Amino acid sequence: KAGVTQTPRYLIKTRGQQVTLSCSPISGHRSVSWYQQTPGQGLQFLFEYFSETQRNKGNFPGRFSGRQFSNSRSEMNVSTLELGDSALYLCASSSRGVGNTEAFFGQGTRLTVV
Amino acid sequence: AQSVTQLDSQVPVFEEAPVELRCNYSSSVSVYLFWYVQYPNQGLQLLLKYLSGSTLVKGINGFEAEFNKSQTSFHLRKPSVHISDTAEYFCAVRPMIYNQGGKLIFGQGTELSVKP
DSSP states (O other): OOOOEEEOSEEEEOTTOOEEEEEEOOTTOOEEEEEEEETTTEEEEEEEEETTEEEEEOSOOTTEEEEEOTTSOEEEEEOSOOGGGOEEEEEEEEOOOTTOOOOEEOOOEEEEEO | OEEEEESOSEEEEETTOOEEEOEEEEESSOEEEEEEEEOTTOOEEEEEEEOSSOSEEEOGGGOEEEEETTTTEEEEEESSOOGGGOEEEEEEEEESSGGGTTOOEEOOOEEEEEEO
């Protein structure tokens, strides 16, 4: 069974640009969550999508958005990039069935804003 | 609201010595508890989880953790570490509420450094 796939693995963008990151969950998983990891703030929850609907949202500005497609693949978008958006962005998928509470993580996308 | 505190940011230890990584949490609702490991430039890998039942849970790579409800702790232990255990370890909680179930709250991480 293939794991969670995130593309691209590395990105360099200029301040003010926008960026789109992609996440393909494990086959059959309907929940996709996104996290931002930085040395200063650690791992912070961005948002969760389940069956194409945003279920939860963390405390991030509106520049951070996401969506989920009917095949459960998810994208997150960051507009008007700032230097502080440089981070490792991790995607996790889970099945969200009864008792299924394990989240499986992808390898992440390393975003550098210059 | 939930919060997780990992009491040690760095833990140096010699190979074959025992290690304990400490985690305390705070939550207004019941939670599931997890330990994840992250190797350099990698994502997170689940070591073990506590959902219910026995408070001593065993995970991969010889790790185990004990849930203590009265002390709201979930400390991770390994009786004998290897060089390959060098990594960052994260404690996390997940609320037992269906519409919050997709959200993991992480501690700040503990860097375990195993020296020969």
